[in-house]
Amino acid sequence: SQQGEEDPQALSIQEGENATMNCSYKTSINNLQWYRQNSGRGLVHLILIRSNEREKHSGRLRVTLDTSKKSSSLLITASRAADTASYFCATVRNAGGTSYGKLTFGQGTILTVHP
Amino acid sequence: EAGVAQSPRYKIIEKRQSVAFWCNPISGHATLYWYQQILGQGPKLLIQFQNNGVVDDSQLPKDRFSAERLKGVDSTLKIQPAKLEDSAVYLCASSYRGRGAFFGQGTRLTVV
Numbered sequence: 001s002q003q004g005e006e007d008p009q010a011l012s013i014q015e016g017e018n019a020t021m022n023c024s025y026k027t028s029i030n031n032l033q034w035y036r037q038n039s040g041r042g043l044v045h046l047i048l049i050r051s052n053e054r055e056k057h058s059g060r061l062r063v064t065l066d067t068s069k070k071s072s073s074l075l076i077t078a079s080r081a082a083d084t085a086s087y088f089c090a091t092v093r094n095a096g097g098t099s100y101g102k103l104t105f106g107q108g109t110i111l112t113v114h115p
Numbered sequence: 116e117a118g119v120a121q122s123p124r125y126k127i128i129e130k131r132q133s134v135a136f137w138c139n140p141i142s143g144h145a146t147l148y149w150y151q152q153i154l155g156q157g158p159k160l161l162i163q164f165q166n167n168g169v170v171d172d173s174q175l176p177k178d179r180f181s182a183e184r185l186k187g188v189d190s191t192l193k194i195q196p197a198k199l200e201d202s203a204v205y206l207c208a209s210s211y212r213g214r215g216a217f218f219g220q221g222t223r224l225t226v227v
Contacts (some may be wrong), residue, residue: 008167018143030155030213031213032217033216041220042206042219042221043158043206043208043216043218044218045215045216047215048214048215064209088157092213094213095193100145100146100165100170100210100212100213101213102160102163102170102171103148103160103163103208103210103216104160105150105157105158105159106157106158108127109155113187
Protein backbone atom coordinates (compact mmCIF):
# COMPACT_ATOMS: atom_id res chain seq x y z
CA SER A 1 0.00 0.00 0.00
CA GLN A 2 1.22 3.51 -0.73
CA GLN A 3 1.38 5.86 2.25
CA GLY A 4 1.99 9.20 0.56
CA GLU A 5 -0.12 10.86 -2.07
CA GLU A 6 1.55 13.60 -4.11
CA ASP A 7 -0.23 16.51 -5.68
CA PRO A 8 -0.17 17.53 -8.48
CA GLN A 9 0.56 14.42 -10.53
CA ALA A 10 2.30 16.58 -13.12
CA LEU A 11 3.64 20.13 -13.07
CA SER A 12 4.99 22.13 -16.00
CA ILE A 13 6.77 25.45 -15.42
CA GLN A 14 9.27 27.81 -17.01
CA GLU A 15 12.88 28.08 -15.94
CA GLY A 16 13.26 30.55 -13.09
CA GLU A 17 9.81 29.92 -11.64
CA ASN A 18 9.20 28.19 -8.33
CA ALA A 19 7.78 24.67 -8.17
CA THR A 20 5.66 23.45 -5.28
CA MET A 21 4.72 19.83 -4.75
CA ASN A 22 2.52 18.52 -1.95
CA CYS A 23 2.35 15.21 -0.14
CA SER A 24 -0.35 13.86 2.15
CA TYR A 25 -0.09 10.73 4.26
CA LYS A 26 -2.35 8.66 6.45
CA THR A 27 -0.61 7.43 9.60
CA SER A 28 1.74 8.91 12.18
CA ILE A 29 5.34 9.06 11.06
CA ASN A 30 8.87 9.41 12.44
CA ASN A 31 10.15 11.30 9.45
CA LEU A 32 9.30 12.22 5.88
CA GLN A 33 11.76 12.23 3.01
CA TRP A 34 11.78 13.60 -0.52
CA TYR A 35 13.51 11.89 -3.44
CA ARG A 36 14.17 12.77 -7.07
CA GLN A 37 14.24 10.31 -9.95
CA ASN A 38 15.53 11.19 -13.38
CA SER A 39 14.11 9.14 -16.24
CA GLY A 40 15.48 5.61 -16.23
CA ARG A 41 17.65 6.18 -13.18
CA GLY A 42 17.62 5.29 -9.50
CA LEU A 43 16.19 7.56 -6.83
CA VAL A 44 18.29 10.23 -5.17
CA HIS A 45 17.62 11.33 -1.59
CA LEU A 46 17.04 15.09 -1.35
CA ILE A 47 16.02 15.94 2.19
CA LEU A 48 14.68 14.39 5.41
CA ILE A 49 12.43 16.19 7.87
CA ARG A 50 11.66 14.70 11.27
CA SER A 51 8.23 14.67 12.83
CA ASN A 52 9.24 17.30 15.40
CA GLU A 53 10.48 19.71 12.71
CA ARG A 54 8.28 22.12 10.79
CA GLU A 55 10.60 23.44 8.08
CA LYS A 56 13.93 22.55 6.57
CA HIS A 57 16.11 24.07 3.87
CA SER A 58 18.76 22.66 1.60
CA GLY A 59 20.09 24.91 -1.15
CA ARG A 60 17.12 25.77 -3.40
CA LEU A 61 14.89 23.26 -1.61
CA ARG A 62 12.47 24.11 1.17
CA VAL A 63 10.41 21.42 2.86
CA THR A 64 7.59 21.97 5.33
CA LEU A 65 5.82 19.42 7.47
CA ASP A 66 2.43 19.79 9.16
CA THR A 67 1.83 16.69 11.27
CA SER A 68 -1.63 17.91 12.35
CA LYS A 69 -2.72 17.89 8.70
CA LYS A 70 -0.50 14.92 7.79
CA SER A 71 0.96 16.85 4.90
CA SER A 72 4.27 18.09 3.56
CA SER A 73 5.34 20.36 0.74
CA LEU A 74 8.51 20.61 -1.31
CA LEU A 75 9.38 23.97 -2.82
CA ILE A 76 12.09 24.28 -5.46
CA THR A 77 13.01 27.92 -5.99
CA ALA A 78 14.41 29.41 -9.19
CA SER A 79 13.93 26.15 -11.08
CA ARG A 80 16.29 25.00 -13.82
CA ALA A 81 15.81 22.69 -16.78
CA ALA A 82 18.02 20.20 -14.93
CA ASP A 83 15.36 19.96 -12.19
CA THR A 84 13.12 18.10 -14.65
CA ALA A 85 12.43 14.76 -12.95
CA SER A 86 9.89 12.83 -10.89
CA TYR A 87 9.71 13.77 -7.22
CA PHE A 88 8.53 11.36 -4.55
CA CYS A 89 7.73 11.75 -0.89
CA ALA A 90 8.37 8.80 1.38
CA THR A 91 7.33 8.29 4.98
CA VAL A 92 9.06 6.35 7.72
CA ARG A 93 7.30 4.91 10.71
CA ASN A 94 9.79 3.30 13.07
CA ALA A 95 9.18 -0.09 14.58
CA GLY A 96 8.81 0.37 18.35
CA GLY A 97 12.06 1.31 20.08
CA THR A 98 14.18 1.06 16.94
CA SER A 99 16.03 3.58 14.79
CA TYR A 100 14.64 2.18 11.54
CA GLY A 101 11.24 1.84 9.97
CA LYS A 102 9.34 0.94 6.84
CA LEU A 103 10.12 3.39 4.01
CA THR A 104 6.94 3.84 1.97
CA PHE A 105 6.69 5.94 -1.21
CA GLY A 106 3.90 7.87 -2.85
CA GLN A 107 3.08 7.93 -6.56
CA GLY A 108 5.17 10.98 -7.35
CA THR A 109 4.92 14.31 -9.16
CA ILE A 110 6.39 14.66 -12.63
CA LEU A 111 8.06 18.07 -12.89
CA THR A 112 8.95 19.52 -16.28
CA VAL A 113 10.96 22.74 -16.38
CA HIS A 114 11.04 24.40 -19.80
CA PRO A 115 14.16 26.38 -20.74
CA GLU B 116 32.21 5.94 -0.95
CA ALA B 117 30.95 3.27 -3.34
CA GLY B 118 27.23 3.33 -4.03
CA VAL B 119 24.67 0.54 -4.05
CA ALA B 120 25.56 -1.97 -6.75
CA GLN B 121 22.92 -3.98 -8.59
CA SER B 122 23.16 -6.56 -11.33
CA PRO B 123 22.15 -7.25 -13.95
CA ARG B 124 20.98 -3.89 -15.35
CA TYR B 125 18.59 -5.47 -17.83
CA LYS B 126 16.97 -8.88 -18.10
CA ILE B 127 14.50 -10.33 -20.58
CA ILE B 128 12.92 -13.68 -19.79
CA GLU B 129 9.92 -15.69 -20.88
CA LYS B 130 6.97 -16.17 -18.57
CA ARG B 131 7.29 -19.12 -16.21
CA GLN B 132 11.08 -18.82 -16.22
CA SER B 133 13.03 -17.88 -13.11
CA VAL B 134 15.29 -14.87 -12.56
CA ALA B 135 17.53 -13.59 -9.79
CA PHE B 136 18.75 -10.11 -8.97
CA TRP B 137 21.76 -9.25 -6.85
CA CYS B 138 22.42 -6.24 -4.63
CA ASN B 139 25.51 -5.09 -2.76
CA PRO B 140 24.61 -2.27 -0.36
CA ILE B 141 26.86 0.48 0.92
CA SER B 142 29.30 -0.87 3.48
CA GLY B 143 28.00 -0.49 7.03
CA HIS B 144 24.37 0.03 6.05
CA ALA B 145 22.29 -2.32 8.16
CA THR B 146 18.98 -1.63 6.41
CA LEU B 147 18.42 -3.01 2.92
CA TYR B 148 15.28 -2.58 0.81
CA TRP B 149 13.96 -4.17 -2.38
CA TYR B 150 11.37 -2.19 -4.32
CA GLN B 151 9.34 -2.93 -7.44
CA GLN B 152 8.61 0.09 -9.64
CA ILE B 153 6.14 -0.27 -12.47
CA LEU B 154 6.33 2.40 -15.15
CA GLY B 155 4.55 5.58 -14.09
CA GLN B 156 4.15 4.52 -10.45
CA GLY B 157 6.03 5.02 -7.21
CA PRO B 158 8.32 2.32 -5.81
CA LYS B 159 6.47 -0.44 -3.97
CA LEU B 160 8.31 -1.99 -1.03
CA LEU B 161 8.70 -5.73 -1.47
CA ILE B 162 10.94 -6.55 1.47
CA GLN B 163 13.06 -4.72 4.03
CA PHE B 164 15.94 -6.26 5.95
CA GLN B 165 17.61 -5.05 9.12
CA ASN B 166 20.99 -6.82 9.05
CA ASN B 167 19.95 -10.32 7.98
CA GLY B 168 16.50 -10.23 9.59
CA VAL B 169 13.27 -9.34 7.78
CA VAL B 170 11.54 -6.14 9.02
CA ASP B 171 8.68 -6.17 6.53
CA ASP B 172 7.69 -8.43 3.66
CA SER B 173 3.95 -7.82 3.71
CA GLN B 174 3.82 -6.95 -0.01
CA LEU B 175 6.12 -9.70 -1.24
CA PRO B 176 4.19 -12.28 -3.33
CA LYS B 177 5.64 -15.19 -1.40
CA ASP B 178 4.28 -17.83 -3.75
CA ARG B 179 6.74 -16.68 -6.39
CA PHE B 180 9.16 -14.16 -4.89
CA SER B 181 11.89 -14.88 -2.37
CA ALA B 182 14.73 -12.83 -0.96
CA GLU B 183 17.63 -13.42 1.32
CA ARG B 184 20.43 -11.43 2.85
CA LEU B 185 23.19 -13.71 3.91
CA LYS B 186 25.57 -12.43 6.59
CA GLY B 187 23.71 -9.11 6.62
CA VAL B 188 25.52 -7.78 3.55
CA ASP B 189 24.66 -8.79 -0.04
CA SER B 190 21.13 -9.70 -0.98
CA THR B 191 19.41 -11.61 -3.75
CA LEU B 192 15.80 -11.37 -4.94
CA LYS B 193 14.39 -14.27 -6.92
CA ILE B 194 11.24 -14.68 -8.96
CA GLN B 195 10.09 -18.19 -9.82
CA PRO B 196 8.05 -18.55 -11.96
CA ALA B 197 7.80 -15.11 -13.56
CA LYS B 198 4.54 -13.64 -14.83
CA LEU B 199 3.97 -10.93 -17.41
CA GLU B 200 2.90 -8.49 -14.65
CA ASP B 201 6.32 -8.83 -13.01
CA SER B 202 7.75 -6.62 -15.76
CA ALA B 203 9.13 -3.65 -13.83
CA VAL B 204 12.29 -2.06 -12.50
CA TYR B 205 13.58 -3.72 -9.33
CA LEU B 206 15.38 -1.27 -7.08
CA CYS B 207 17.66 -2.05 -4.19
CA ALA B 208 18.46 0.56 -1.55
CA SER B 209 20.31 0.73 1.74
CA SER B 210 20.37 3.13 4.66
CA TYR B 211 22.20 3.75 7.92
CA ARG B 212 20.35 4.24 11.21
CA GLY B 213 17.15 5.65 9.74
CA ARG B 214 18.79 8.22 7.50
CA GLY B 215 17.98 8.75 3.82
CA ALA B 216 18.23 5.72 1.60
CA PHE B 217 20.76 5.30 -1.19
CA PHE B 218 19.45 3.58 -4.31
CA GLY B 219 21.12 1.46 -6.93
CA GLN B 220 20.46 1.97 -10.65
CA GLY B 221 17.93 -0.85 -10.68
CA THR B 222 17.33 -3.91 -12.83
CA ARG B 223 14.82 -3.52 -15.65
CA LEU B 224 12.98 -6.84 -16.04
CA THR B 225 10.90 -7.60 -19.10
CA VAL B 226 8.79 -10.76 -19.06
CA VAL B 227 7.57 -11.83 -22.49
